[in-house]
Structure formats: C-alpha cells, structure tokens
Amino acid sequence: MYQTLNEIVVEQGETMNKIEDNIVVSKQNTKKTVQELAKALNSEKSIRDRICGCDFGMMCLSIWFIVAVLFLLIDL
8 A cells, every 4th residue: 555655645746847847948939929029029029110210291292192193094
C-alpha cells in the first residue's frame, strides 16, 4: 500500500514539474507576443502618420475632383 502511494506521489511530482515547465514556456511566449504586438502597433502608427502626414485638405479636394469628373463622364 505504501509503495502504491509512493508511486502516486512520484507521478504527481512529475506532473507538477511538467505543469511548471509549461507555465515557464507560456510566460516566455507571452512576452514575445507582447513584443511582436508592440512592433505591429508601432508599424501601424508609422503607416498612419505617413498617410495622414500629407495635406488632408488637398487629399479631400483631389477626391472631390475625381468624383466630379466621374459624374461629368457619366452624364455625357
């Protein structure tokens, strides 16, 4: 009976070690994921800044002009 109990305790110890290892790996993966998300966010901000960096009024005027030309072509 004590031998069986000893085997159960050893198995549980091994299981606990595996769980601990999985927690460590998960923590490392989470840290890497946060770093990758930060890079993606910085990249998105950079792209948005480049797009919004141009003159917004000029961009609106250009779009309006294109729409006006399309309406003229459709009416002809």
